[in-house]
Amino acid sequence: xxxxxxxxxxxxxxxxxxxxxxxxxxxxxxxxxxxxxxxxxxxxxxxxxxxxxxxxxxxxxxxxxxxxxxxxxxxxxxxxxxxxxxxxxxxxxxxxxxxxxxxxxxxxxxxxxxxxxxxxxxxxxxxxxxxxxxxxxxxxxxxxxxxxxxxxxxxxxxxxxxxxxxxxxxxxxxxxxxxxxxxxxxxxxxxxxxxxxxxxxxxxxxxxxxxxxxxxxxxxxxxxxxxxxxxxxxxxxxxxxxxxxxxxxxxxxxxxxxxxxxxxxxxxxxxxxxxxxxxxxxxxxxxxxxxxxxxxxxxxxxxxxxxxxxxxxxxxxxxxxxxxxxxxxxxxxxxxxxxxxxxxxxxxxxxxxxxxxxxxxxxxxxxxxx
Amino acid sequence: xxxxxxxxxxxxxxxxxxxxxxxxxxxxxxxxxxxxxxxxxxxxxxxxxxxxxxxxxxxxxxxxxxxxxxxxxxxxxxxxxxxxxxxxxxxxxxxxxxxxxxxxxxxxxxxxxxxxxxxxxxxxxxxxxxxxxxxxxxxxxxxxxxxxxxxxxxxxxxxxxxxxxxxxxxxxxxxxxxxxxxxxxxxxxxxxxxxxxxxxxxxxxxxxxxxxxxxxxxxxxxxxxx
Numbered sequence: 001x002x003x004x005x006x007x008x009x010x011x012x013x014x015x016x017x018x019x020x021x022x023x024x025x026x027x028x029x030x031x032x033x034x035x036x037x038x039x040x041x042x043x044x045x046x047x048x049x050x051x052x053x054x055x056x057x058x059x060x061x062x063x064x065x066x067x068x069x070x071x072x073x074x075x076x077x078x079x080x081x082x083x084x085x086x087x088x089x090x091x092x093x094x095x096x097x098x099x100x101x102x103x104x105x106x107x108x109x110x111x112x113x114x115x116x117x118x119x120x121x122x123x124x125x126x127x128x129x130x131x132x133x134x135x136x137x138x139x140x141x142x143x144x145x146x147x148x149x150x151x152x153x154x155x156x157x158x159x160x161x162x163x164x165x166x167x168x169x170x171x172x173x174x175x176x177x178x179x180x181x182x183x184x185x186x187x188x189x190x191x192x193x194x195x196x197x198x199x200x201x202x203x204x205x206x207x208x209x210x211x212x213x214x215x216x217x218x219x220x221x222x223x224x225x226x227x228x229x230x231x232x233x234x235x236x237x238x239x240x241x242x243x244x245x246x247x248x249x250x251x252x253x254x255x256x257x258x259x260x261x262x263x264x265x266x267x268x269x270x271x272x273x274x275x276x277x278x279x280x281x282x283x284x285x286x287x288x289x290x291x292x293x294x295x296x297x298x299x300x301x302x303x304x305x306x307x308x309x310x311x312x313x314x315x316x317x318x319x320x321x322x323x324x325x326x327x328x329x330x331x332x333x334x335x336x337x338x339x340x341x342x343x344x345x346x347x348x349x350x351x352x353x354x355x356x357x358x359x360x361x362x363x364x365x366x367x368x369x370x
Numbered sequence: 371x372x373x374x375x376x377x378x379x380x381x382x383x384x385x386x387x388x389x390x391x392x393x394x395x396x397x398x399x400x401x402x403x404x405x406x407x408x409x410x411x412x413x414x415x416x417x418x419x420x421x422x423x424x425x426x427x428x429x430x431x432x433x434x435x436x437x438x439x440x441x442x443x444x445x446x447x448x449x450x451x452x453x454x455x456x457x458x459x460x461x462x463x464x465x466x467x468x469x470x471x472x473x474x475x476x477x478x479x480x481x482x483x484x485x486x487x488x489x490x491x492x493x494x495x496x497x498x499x500x501x502x503x504x505x506x507x508x509x510x511x512x513x514x515x516x517x518x519x520x521x522x523x524x525x526x527x528x529x530x531x532x533x534x535x536x537x538x539x540x541x542x543x544x545x546x547x548x549x550x551x552x553x554x555x556x557x558x559x560x561x562x563x564x565x566x567x568x569x570x571x572x573x574x575x576x577x578x579x580x581x582x583x584x585x586x587x588x589x590x591x592x593x594x595x596x
Contacts, residue, residue, distance in 0.1 A: 115460070190462065194464075208465070212577065
């Protein structure tokens with residue numbers, strides 16, 4: 001017997017009004033970035049597996065949803081993330097366009113496996129990438145646009161957390177040498193002071209102490225008197241904060257969760273939907289390198305977000321109100337109401353009713369009534 | 371810079387049993403006194419108020435405490451590092467070793483029967499910790515077939531379910547009473563204060579609570595030393 005409409009794990013049907021909300025939120029994000037001069041690109045959902053991972057400076061780490069091209073036998077994969085595809089376009093087909101190059105994108109992504117916390121495998125991603133600079137001004141612009149896009153989606157109490165994905169590695173290399181740098185980084189991932197102590201890396205606990213509101217965190221980091229590459233990163237983070245005075249900023253110098261390919265700066269956005277604190281980051285981004293075919297690298301900064309969790313949290317974007325048009329309503333009435341921004345639902349038979357068709361408004365022959 | 375968002379109420383997940391009994395004095399030292407019913411195993415209540423405003427306590431199984439915190443249903447919890455390591459949740463921070471609930475995760479088998487790991491490609495193990503057991507054996511080139519049990523692991527060898535067990539050992543008395551001996555220690559265990567990653571970043575009250583418990587732990591250690 002066939003299973004009753006069962007879907008594979010991590011995939012789901014979205015019904016009204018959630019499906020509408022996903023589409024509307026996606027449009028809201030793309031409209032916001034378009035108004036900041038970002039131009040839309042649309043890469044395909046599937047690519048050669050070998051091509052997907054090679055345009056960002058570091059591997060992304062997502063597990064690929066793979067298959068073999070039935071036509072040629074070559075390995076294909078669905079995109080787990082669109083950033084790498086945008087990097088590919090910037091490095092190749094738009095390689096000779098003037099810089100900075102501002103690109104926007106939105107669409108479906110698929111990963112081979114979800115996590116226990118977030119089991120979704122199909123997700124709707126939207127974002128913007130600025131290729132040609134990873135400097136302070138570029139970072140300030142991209143973070144500002146990300147905050148504006150989320151605000152337009154209805155996210156409230158937005159907090160941006162800045163992270164320095166290369167800081168611990170640079171410290172371990174130059175300033176505070178340790179025997180097992182990866183074990184220290186893993187202990188810092190879990191904010192596990194006991195593990196730091198057992199690794200002989202006690203002084204790294206100062207980085208855990210520093211995490212918090214950005215101004216205070218930067219004071220604490222500067223007070224460590226680090227010098228070299230770490231000091232340079234901290235100084236640049238300070239400048240980014242100065243450029244974002246009207247944004248609630250935090251800084252966590254050791255966080256690397258989800259920042260697999262970022263270079264000197266990463267950021268994550270947190271927020272609320274109504275009274276609900278969203279349980280995960282609502283968006284993230286940072287600086288990275290776009291690697292060209294000749295091996296040369298170009299700096300870039302961008303952000304992306306998934307709109308599905310926003311819709312699930314009840315954010316809807318702008319949805320038109322629905323008005324019921326009884327049988328015999330002249331077509332020009334419908335045209336006029338749609339032009340005024342209402343969605344019209346026309347009766348097809350005398351049995352049709354406004355309430356059963358989810359219409360709070362009705363055309364009574366002369367006007368719209370509630 | 372606008373102020374960070376205001377604090378919603380916090381939930382602290384405490385495990386039932388021995389760790390709860392050890393955790394309560396430490397929490398009291400930090401100014402957190404849950405409703406006394408929390409220590410009453412006969413009480414059917416699952417949620418309890420505390421003396422600290424805006425803080426509630428839930429009483430759950432120790433594995434579930436980690437899950438509640440990882441999913442953000444509770445912001446903080448008291449969980450052994452055995453459970454933290456078994457789940458490997460990326461959403462859990464373990465900022466503080468509470469120094470309570472001290473025991474070890476060990477490999478044990480029937481007394482008088484040698485375990486020749488060097489010649490084995492496969493073992494069968496009864497355990498509540500399949501992920502940790504698999505990883506420990508895999509690092510030794512051995513594929514571990516784990517039979518998941520939630521209690522009374524010590525029965526498994528005598529009943530022919532599995533020749534070896536991986537389980538928590540504190541005094542070793544239960545092992546001895548069942549004719550078992552310890553072969554190796556996989557992990558030294560103490561309880562940790564665990565914190566949900568996003569709550570730590572978005573709610574300043576979480577950090578304040580971690581600091582209060584850290585001060586209590588330091589105070590308890592100083593008192594012990596004196």
